[in-house]
Amino acid sequence: MSPESTGPIASWADLDTAPAPRWIAHRGGRWMGPENTLEAYRMAVELGIDAIEIDVYRLPDGGLVVMHDSTATRTSNLTGPTGNLTTPAALRGRVDAGNWFCSTWPNDLRIPLFAEVLAEISGQVPLVVHCNNIGSGAAAVEAVQRHERAGAVLIMAWNEAELTPARAAGIPTILLDEDGTLPAGQTYAGLLAAGTQYIGLNPAKTPPAAIEAAAAAGLRVIVYTVNRRSDYAALPLASVWAVISDDPWYVRAAGPMRTRDAFAAQTWFHGMLGIVSGRDDRGFFQPVGWHGLDTSGSLHADNGGYLGVLQGYLGPLPESFTLDFDCVLEAADSSGASLQLALTVGDGEYDDDVDTTGGSRQPGYNILLRSSGVIDVYRTSYGTAPAVKVGSVATPALTPGATTHLKVQMTPATICVSRAGVTPNTVTVNDSTYRGGMYPHLGARDVRARWGNLIVT
Incomplete structure (x- = not known):
């Protein structure tokens, strides 16, 4: 029939x-x-x-x-x-x-x-x-x-x-x-x-x-x-x-918020949106359970070497939460190159401009894990106002190909970022500017990197 x-x-x-x-x-x-x-x-x-x-x-x-x-x-x-x-x-x-x-x-x-x-x-x-x-x-x-x-x-x-x-x-x-x-x-x-x-x-x-x-x-x-x-x-x-x-x-926000990534499916999931200047590039998948972005070399040079992807299925996040994830730096153009986790109020497009004053920055926080091992935490606002560094810690340099585990804990008054297995490993920021209704974005500046095991508790 x-x-x-x-x-x-x-x-x-x-x-x-x-x-x-x-x-x-x-x-x-x-x-x-x-x-x-x-x-x-x-x-x-x-x-x-x-x-x-x-x-x-x-x-x-x-x-x-x-x-x-x-x-x-x-x-x-x-x-x-x-x-x-x-x-x-x-x-x-x-x-x-x-x-x-x-x-x-x-x-x-x-x-x-x-x-x-x-x-x-x-x-x-x-x-x-x-x-x-x-x-x-x-x-x-x-x-x-x-x-x-x-x-x-x-x-x-x-x-x-x-x-x-x-x-x-x-x-x-x-x-x-x-x-x-x-x-x-x-x-x-x-x-x-x-x-x-x-x-x-x-x-x-x-x-x-x-x-x-x-x-x-x-x-x-x-x-x-x-x-x-x-x-x-x-x-x-x-x-x-x-x-x-x-x-x-x-x-339409049908159904409850997910509490972990869907990378094991090896294809796109709800709310995985890229940035306009990324020309529909949302990265790649690797088995088992990895999602990656590549801005190394001349890739995305027209956007300052940045690419980001909203992980909308994890949001909106509550006022207090913990976000754990694994990440791997595969290649970096410099010691200052970084893989990033942005947490923004709302799910608007987030374009990294920590080092510039242009772009479509959204209000929230951006956490950079640099190739050098430095973890920087920035507070961002609408428009072109420069981002403000609100915390930093120098951890050991990243080893290309090695898995790094990060934990981000947000409470009503603080943001704590820690890297497992190294010393020193933690930066705590006393800042309560933005809370509630936040969305995570994974980003890469001048690196090839991948993420896995994103879990929200």
């Missing part, structure tokens, strides 16, 4: 009766699984997502391939413009996820065709179908009708021309708008009159008042792409119909 003939068909209209906001997995949840693959979509279904957003391109031979970029290079072993592929070429190609997503994933995942996704996935959860090139809107509608999935999809595009066929077919549509400023002559009332009930807005560029105005006009507002809890908390939620996220399971 084929997948499209089994069970009830998911209904987009059913989401209207679901509690707000509805959660939509962007590209299938691209921080958790390799984007726009059947593997990512199956994961999203298994984890109980409300809907899945996918991207399609119409090919010259009439086929529809599922891929986000205008070129095939980043996510597959194919090259050239995505819209110039043929259906046989797409079937021949492979998603080389082990090269760009996570080294432990295979490089031979299938590039999905739209028909395959309709047949398997739309019968389980509704789809938001982002039509990316000329003619893709009409082709998507034809495929949806052929597979009898009109009630299971929402057609999305940046321009109304690609939405017109869906409107004519009675399929709901969403117009993407970057900042809430509609083109000249276009109004919210006009969109509704034309048959578009949904609008997609980027809250990073759209003022809350514009989100509220769109909702007040009668449009269902879907915001994109919200990946951090702090950004979600800043939304005018009463006006938000749905949230598109690369990791919606983390952002």
Whole structure:
């Protein structure tokens, strides 16, 4: 029996009766699984997502391939413009996820065709179908009708021309708008009159008042792409119909906080988010149970030799806690190079700028274990104000390849950092500036390092 003939068909209209906001997995949840693959979509279904957003391109031979970029290079072993592929070429190609997503994933995942996704996935959860090139809107509608999935999809595009066929077919549509400023002559009332009930807005560029105005006009507002809890908390939620996220399971904070890492799974877990200037580099995994970052040599020189990854699944941390972890310095560019643990108020992006005054520093503390063995503790604040060193101890130099155990104990009044098995080994800081609601970030400056056995008590 084929997948499209089994069970009830998911209904987009059913989401209207679901509690707000509805959660939509962007590209299938691209921080958790390799984007726009059947593997990512199956994961999203298994984890109980409300809907899945996918991207399609119409090919010259009439086929529809599922891929986000205008070129095939980043996510597959194919090259050239995505819209110039043929259906046989797409079937021949492979998603080389082990090269760009996570080294432990295979490089031979299938590039999905739209028909395959309709047949398997739309019968389980509704789809938001982002039509990316000329003619893709009409082709998507034809495929949806052929597979009898009109009630299971929402057609999305940046321009109304690609939405017109869906409107004519009675399929709901969403117009993407970057900042809430509609083109000249276009109004919210006009969109509704034309048959578009949904609008997609980027809250990073759209003022809350514009989100509220769109909702007040009668449009269902879907915001994109919200990946951090702090950004979600800043939304005018009463006006938000749905949230598109690369990791919606983390952002919506479903379930209890974990108390230890998930590195043994050897792939990404909820809330493992990198920094924007890291160009989607979130490091690597090593068996058994290690997560590593590499900024040695010229790697990430454009960001001062720093890379960091939020460990969101461990937060928010309580006012008092102990965080134990093992770490290994594999290579260092200098004695001052460091592996780091930042503890920030909220889960906003943390970019190390202990030695500079730029970047996107968040308030909290940053603990540096330098190659020389020196442990430095800094207090950081919003913006570009210099970090303040609040404690330091000189322990023996790190031996490349050797495992070091650190313990960080936070109480309402103190922060104590100790290194096991050496003397001297402890620095205690009397500082109570920030407490409660903190999130840990692992970071590396001019080193190749790895971490394991992160445990919160």
